Amino acid sequence: MTALTGIKALGLISGGLDSTLAARVLMEQGIEVHGLNFSTGFCSNDQRRALGRADEEPHRLRNEALRAGADLGIEVEIVPVEKDYFGIVVNPKFGHGAHMNPCIDCRIFMLRKAKGRMEEVGAHFLFTGEVLGQRPMSQHLAALQTIEKEAGLEGLLLRPLSAHHLPETLPERRGWVDRARLLSIAGRSRRGQLALAQTFQIAEFPQPSGGCCSLTDDTFSRRLRDVLDHQVPFEPGTQDPVLLKVGRHFRVSHQVKVVVGRDEAENQFLERLRGGKWCFEVPGAGSPLVLAQGDPDDDLRKLIAAITARYSSRRAEDSVEVQATKDDRIETIRVAPAADTYLEQCRI
Numbered sequence: 001m002t003a004l005t006g007i008k009a010l011g012l013i014s015g016g017l018d019s020t021l022a023a024r025v026l027m028e029q030g031i032e033v034h035g036l037n038f039s040t041g042f043c044s045n046d047q048r049r050a051l052g053r054a055d056e057e058p059h060r061l062r063n064e065a066l067r068a069g070a071d072l073g074i075e076v077e078i079v080p081v082e083k084d085y086f087g088i089v090v091n092p093k094f095g096h097g098a099h100m101n102p103c104i105d106c107r108i109f110m111l112r113k114a115k116g117r118m119e120e121v122g123a124h125f126l127f128t129g130e131v132l133g134q135r136p137m138s139q140h141l142a143a144l145q146t147i148e149k150e151a152g153l154e155g156l157l158l159r160p161l162s163a164h165h166l167p168e169t170l171p172e173r174r175g176w177v178d179r180a181r182l183l184s185i186a187g188r189s190r191r192g193q194l195a196l197a198q199t200f201q202i203a204e205f206p207q208p209s210g211g212c213c214s215l216t217d218d219t220f221s222r223r224l225r226d227v228l229d230h231q232v233p234f235e236p237g238t239q240d241p242v243l244l245k246v247g248r249h250f251r252v253s254h255q256v257k258v259v260v261g262r263d264e265a266e267n268q269f270l271e272r273l274r275g276g277k278w279c280f281e282v283p284g285a286g287s288p289l290v291l292a293q294g295d296p297d298d299d300l301r302k303l304i305a306a307i308t309a310r311y312s313s314r315r316a317e318d319s320v321e322v323q324a325t326k327d328d329r330i331e332t333i334r335v336a337p338a339a340d341t342y343l344e345q346c347r348i
Contacts, residue, residue, distance in 0.1 A: 007176045008032040009158070010123035012110060013076050014212075015064025017193050017205040018129030018161060023072055024200050025160045026127060029178055035076035036117060037065035038110050040085040041236040044212045050242040053265040064206055071204060079117075082237035085109060089215065090228065094146075099221035101213060103138035104147060111151035125156045125171045131193075132162040132186040141166075161185045161193070220244050226348045230254055232293065239273060246270065247288075249348040250307060256294035257348070258304050260311050278326045280304050286313030301331070306338040 009026050013019045013035035023033050039046070049061050069076030088109050092102030107128075114126055130139055137143065144166070148157045155170040163172070163182035172179040185192040197205070206212070214220040223244040227234050230251070234240045246269055248260040261267040267289040270279070278301065280290040290308045292300075301324055309320035315337045324331040 004175055005030060006032075007171075008034065008121070008123045009125055009127050009171075010034050010036055010114060010118045010121060011127040012114060012129070013037050013065050013068055014129070015066075015068040015206065016129065017190075017197060017202070018131055018134075020068045020072065020129070020202060020205060021193055021196050021200070022127055022129040022160045023068075023074065024202070025181070025183065025196075026158075026177065027072070027074075029181055031177065033072070033074050034121060034123065035065065035069050035072075035074055036114050037063075037076055037078050038085070038113065039078055039080045039082065040106075040213075041082035041241050042085075042089075042214045044214050044217075044245075046212075047214065047242045047245045050239065051246065051265060051269050059206070064212065067204070071202070077117075079113070080237065081109075081113065086234075086236040089224075097137045097216065099216055099218055100224050101137075101215040101221075103135065104143055107138055107147045108150045111147065111153055111157065115151060115153055115156075124176055125158055125169070126153060127158040127160055129161060130159045132159075132165045134186075134188055158182075214241070214245065223249055223348050226251060226257070230257070232257070242269070243273070248311070250343065250346045251348050252296070252300055252303055252307075252346055253294070256292055256296045256300055256304075258307055259291045259293070260307065261288040261290070274325075276327065278304070278324055280308040280322055280324050282308060282312040282314055282320060283323050288312065302333055302335055303338070305333040306335040307343065309335055310337040310340075310343065312337075 009031050011023050011033060013023060027033050045061060048056055065076050088102050088105045089100060092105035094104035097103050118126055132139060132141065148154055158169050158171050158177065159166060161183050162185055163179060164184035165186050168179065171177040246266050247262055250258040252258055259270060261270050270289045270291045273291060278292040278296055281287045288311045290304060292304055296304060305322035305324060308322050309315065314320045318336055319334055320337060322333045322335060324333055
């Protein structure tokens with residue numbers, strides 16, 4: 001059986017190997033493939049670019065979806081959805097995974113939006129690179145069926161890599177796609193995908209490690225929960241998500257959090273955010289830039305100065321002079337470096 005000509009498919013392209021292979025499998029059947037990628041504000045590569053480390057490896061800074069599209073020779077449309085997406089991060093209908101990742105709600109959210117785009121561009125159906133059994137929360141059979149139903153895509157969502165393990169879809173029944181040329185990959189092993197990549201001579205793809213989503217990262221998720229628990233203003237699509245990836249974080253009161261730069265690149269990033277905030281550093285020494293979120297009173301400023309002294313090159317001294325500034329206001333605070341036991345108590 002040969003797929004019909006003039007068939008157009010719209011797919012979610014992350015830039016990872018699975019979505020790249022799914023697109024290529026359909027292209028091998030002569031299907032016109034278009035890619036869609038949603039920018040949620042929680043992509044680690046985007047956050048690395050915003051931080052701007054000079055020594056960062058180039059492949060960790062690129063947009064993998066655009067790179068995959070270029071390699072495949074297809075158009076990939078990037079759609080910003082940061083503000084809408086944040087709503088499901090905060091309150092997902094189907095809950096979070098091990099961290100702050102709302103995986104099932106995430107897929108439903110993206111596929112609903114993709115369905116609207118499918119109709120606009122005149123695509124016949126949608127596809128994804130999902131593999132049955134690969135991810136414990138969102139890729140078991142019941143989850144795949146729930147996602148398809150909740151997105152309003154029953155019968156119109158093709159998963160080419162695992163098609164033989166799943167019910168036949170409308171594109172297959174109507175002959176838009178040749179089911180015999182689809183695949184039966186399942187489980188967490190990557191052997192099938194890697195063999196197919198070799199067949200298609202696809203050499204460029206990121207190594208799988210939870211994808212680029214920061215919401216699967218323990219430290220990032222813990223810091224995001226702290227933001228929500230303490231009702232800290234948080235604006236998706238700005239520097240706020242990036243800040244959660246930067247430095248050491250300490251909660252010193254319900255209203256005040258402290259971010260301590262760990263190196264020059266992080267100090268420079270914090271420098272860009274210092275307007276209207278209290279910042280601390282040890283002059284004339286190797287010192288982090290320390291940013292206070294909130295409005296610390298006199299006692300808290302002394303405490304933050306002690307934290308600053310602890311992470312400076314003068315940490316072994318009994319008394320350290322710390323400079324605290326907020327816009328044109330400058331204070332000099334002499335303190336003993338903070339004890340590590342205290343820092344562990346308030347570390348986020």
